[in-house]
Amino acid sequence: MTYATDPVQSDRSRDALTAAHLYYLQDLTMEAIAQELHTSRSSVSRLLSHARETGLVNIQIKSPLDAPSHLEQQIEARFQVTAHVVPVPDSASDVDRLERVALSVARILGQYFDSNMTMGIAWGSTMNAISRHVTPKQTHNSQVVQLNGAGNMRTTGLGYASEILGRFGTAFGAHVQQFPVPAFFDDPATKQALWRERSISRLIDMQATMDIALFGLGSPFSGVISRVYAGGYLEQAEFDALSTAGVVGDVATVFYRADGSTDGITLNERSTGPDFTVLRRTPRRICVVAGRSKLASLRGALAARLITDLFVDESTARALVEAP
Amino acid sequence: MTYATDPVQSDRSRDALTAAHLYYLQDLTMEAIAQELHTSRSSVSRLLSHARETGLVNIQIKSPLDAPSHLEQQIEARFQVTAHVVPVPDSASDVDRLERVALSVARILGQYFDSNMTMGIAWGSTMNAISRHVTPKQTHNSQVVQLNGAGNMRTTGLGYASEILGRFGTAFGAHVQQFPVPAFFDDPATKQALWRERSISRLIDMQATMDIALFGLGSPFSGVISRVYAGGYLEQAEFDALSTAGVVGDVATVFYRADGSTDGITLNERSTGPDFTVLRRTPRRICVVAGRSKLASLRGALAARLITDLFVDESTARALVEAP
DNA sequence: CGGCTCCTTGCACGTATGTTCAATCCGATT
DNA sequence: AATCGGATTGAACATACGTGCAAGGAGCCG
Numbered sequence: 001m002t003y004a005t006d007p008v009q010s011d012r013s014r015d016a017l018t019a020a021h022l023y024y025l026q027d028l029t030m031e032a033i034a035q036e037l038h039t040s041r042s043s044v045s046r047l048l049s050h051a052r053e054t055g056l057v058n059i060q061i062k063s064p065l066d067a068p069s070h071l072e073q074q075i076e077a078r079f080q081v082t083a084h085v086v087p088v089p090d091s092a093s094d095v096d097r098l099e100r101v102a103l104s105v106a107r108i109l110g111q112y113f114d115s116n117m118t119m120g121i122a123w124g125s126t127m128n129a130i131s132r133h134v135t136p137k138q139t140h141n142s143q144v145v146q147l148n149g150a151g152n153m154r155t156t157g158l159g160y161a162s163e164i165l166g167r168f169g170t171a172f173g174a175h176v177q178q179f180p181v182p183a184f185f186d187d188p189a190t191k192q193a194l195w196r197e198r199s200i201s202r203l204i205d206m207q208a209t210m211d212i213a214l215f216g217l218g219s220p221f222s223g224v225i226s227r228v229y230a231g232g233y234l235e236q237a238e239f240d241a242l243s244t245a246g247v248v249g250d251v252a253t254v255f256y257r258a259d260g261s262t263d264g265i266t267l268n269e270r271s272t273g274p275d276f277t278v279l280r281r282t283p284r285r286i287c288v289v290a291g292r293s294k295l296a297s298l299r300g301a302l303a304a305r306l307i308t309d310l311f312v313d314e315s316t317a318r319a320l321v322e323a324p
Numbered sequence: 325m326t327y328a329t330d331p332v333q334s335d336r337s338r339d340a341l342t343a344a345h346l347y348y349l350q351d352l353t354m355e356a357i358a359q360e361l362h363t364s365r366s367s368v369s370r371l372l373s374h375a376r377e378t379g380l381v382n383i384q385i386k387s388p389l390d391a392p393s394h395l396e397q398q399i400e401a402r403f404q405v406t407a408h409v410v411p412v413p414d415s416a417s418d419v420d421r422l423e424r425v426a427l428s429v430a431r432i433l434g435q436y437f438d439s440n441m442t443m444g445i446a447w448g449s450t451m452n453a454i455s456r457h458v459t460p461k462q463t464h465n466s467q468v469v470q471l472n473g474a475g476n477m478r479t480t481g482l483g484y485a486s487e488i489l490g491r492f493g494t495a496f497g498a499h500v501q502q503f504p505v506p507a508f509f510d511d512p513a514t515k516q517a518l519w520r521e522r523s524i525s526r527l528i529d530m531q532a533t534m535d536i537a538l539f540g541l542g543s544p545f546s547g548v549i550s551r552v553y554a555g556g557y558l559e560q561a562e563f564d565a566l567s568t569a570g571v572v573g574d575v576a577t578v579f580y581r582a583d584g585s586t587d588g589i590t591l592n593e594r595s596t597g598p599d600f601t602v603l604r605r606t607p608r609r610i611c612v613v614a615g616r617s618k619l620a621s622l623r624g625a626l627a628a629r630l631i632t633d634l635f636v637d638e639s640t641a642r643a644l645v646e647a648p
Numbered sequence: 649c650g651g652c653t654c655c656t657t658g659c660a661c662g663t664a665t666g667t668t669c670a671a672t673c674c675g676a677t678t
Numbered sequence: 679a680a681t682c683g684g685a686t687t688g689a690a691c692a693t694a695c696g697t698g699c700a701a702g703g704a705g706c707c708g
Binding site: 017021027056059107 | 338341342344345346348349350351359360379380381382383384385386393410411413424427428431432
Binding site: 353365366 | 693695697
């Protein structure tokens with residue numbers, strides 16, 4: 001092996017690969033694998049972890065297509081979205097709920113994203129949780145593009161959002177396209193102007209032609225406050241305006257009402273997220289929701305037809321299919 | 325759940341599915357899953373086994389495409405086939421070797437076979453070993469068709485071959501097409517006649533249009549005697565004739581020489597396996613080889629261009645790429 | 649209704665696996 | 679050459695897991 005392909009991790013990865021072969025395809029015990037590889041059992045355990053973490057081993061669960069759960073069928077019938085209900089015990093806390101849904105999504109994501117694709121991603125606590133667990137999958141010529149700005153009066157937002165972006169990017173070996181603008185402009189005219197800049201319009205174009213959008217939901221007026229409202233992005237006056245306008249939630253800092261409408265919500269004109277008419281052209285729009293506090297927001301997003309694929313925890317799913 | 329889809333195993337499979345979710349997608353411990361499912365940890369362990377065995381959980385190893393092993397690259401370069409080298413320690417016995425290669429193939433097979441496809445399969449010790457381990461995968465409207473007859477002077481062969489066929493069939497939920505003829509006719513004319521029968525020609529047509537062929541190799545003149553030669557299929561005189569004709573192996577009881585040629589091997593006119601010119605039209609032709617005793621036979625099969633995908637144990641692979 | 653078998657369950661045990669820790673190796677820096 | 683920090687290793691320990699077994703059910707005859 002004097003001319004290995006990747007001098008750095010080639011050895012380790014090659015061992016991990018054979019170990020995975022022996023373990024998952026031939027049912028050998030780690031002890032036995034250790035002997036074949038002339039190393040200790042602990043090292044084999046570590047090799048296998050490594051293999052799983054780097055996406056060398058791919059474990060997927062396949063609903064034998066005939067059997068989406070009862071809940072999933074109901075959701076699909078009523079809202080025309082593909083539903084994935086994540087089993088979570090009713091007793092779980094909201095943080096648990098988020099963590100577990102995020103973990104599931106992170107593991108499945110690779111089945112949707114592939115080479116030559118562009119994925120738009122939002123930011124926020126949901127996206128953050130997912131990003132911390134994405135299972136890597138090597139792709140070529142693919143892009144990860146930020147959907148909305150993350151700056152505010154305190155920071156440029158480049159740290160937080162780009163950390164999330166970056167994790168997706170490295171997991172998929174994709175180019176990362178950051179969106180270096182605030183979440184909301186002070187003056188709509190600035191947005192208009194900037195949108196005409198070639199550097200920015202390039203990004204807007206990518207968003208318009210992306211293959212997948214991945215986002216959580218904001219829910220301004222319910223128990224757990226989304227990052228957008230806690231992080232100093234909005235002033236009290238703006239917040240109140242949303243309230244009087246009847247807003248129930250947002251996707252990438254673009255707001256909507258319970259019936260999915262957005263007309264007359266002036267804040268949207270200053271927001272940097274993609275307009276819903278644009279977003280709706282994206283073939284696959286994956287929405288991740290955890291916790292019943294986001295129920296109203298979810299109903300709105302469904303009404304707005306923003307979602308094609310929904311990941312949701314079990315009890316929220318149950319609540320969703322109960323009377324309006 | 326009053327109107328479950330499959331009343332029989334619906335409950336068990338549904339539990340197995342959630343258990344798999346919780347275990348593989350959320351990294352819960354079996355103990356924790358047991359609590360959520362209100363059962364004992366042992367039952368969860370069994371549920372998960374069930375999930376794996378029934379193909380509900382799909383574990384696959386992905387060469388990060390850039391890194392096929394050195395050996396695999398060499399084989400691909402020299403013989404224009406996709407190679408899968410199965411790691412097996414050099415110290416392993418030939419039965420071990422076969423068993424381990426077969427296990428690997430059985431686990432991977434589902435990645436090649438899908439709905440609306442037809443797979444032709446041979447019989448013999450290799451195929452038998454594979455059949456005993458195939459991981460199920462549900463498909464629709466797919467067919468498994470026997471490539472060559474299995475009858476001989478002692479039995480109709482329906483038992484042994486159909487057992488193998490059956491295992492593939494049930495694993496994939498495919499229709500099984502048996503081939504109720506002897507391995508070799510006594511008189512070539514009988515074969516010609518029978519081939520014109522509609523019941524048989526229907527089968528021949530299916531073979532001609534199959535999407536995948538799966539077969540092992542026979543090697544008449546080397547250490548381990550293949551089933552064809554041990555099972556009473558050939559008389560001593562026929563065996564000698566093969567020897568003088570320079571035969572080194574067979575695929576589905578059709579024989580070839582070291583250079584891949586078949587002309588003038590009269591036994592082939594009485595054989596029931598598919599003619600190589602027909603076989604070569606099959607888009608994917610998967611050959612499984614274990615043990616260096618099949619090396620000559622493998623070289624011949626490669627020369628005859630019978631193989632598009634090769635599964636082979638490591639040490640045989642090494643021997644293959646060494647001088648002619 | 650009883651007795652029969654076959655299947656499923658939870659317990660208990662032994663084995664397999666994950667993880668911590670101290671020792672060691674390696675490469676970089678001085 | 680010497681020293682340092684970080685990464686890797688195997689031993690030991692603590693868990694987690696698979697499986698034989700006896701007990702309990704569910705169906706099926708007699």
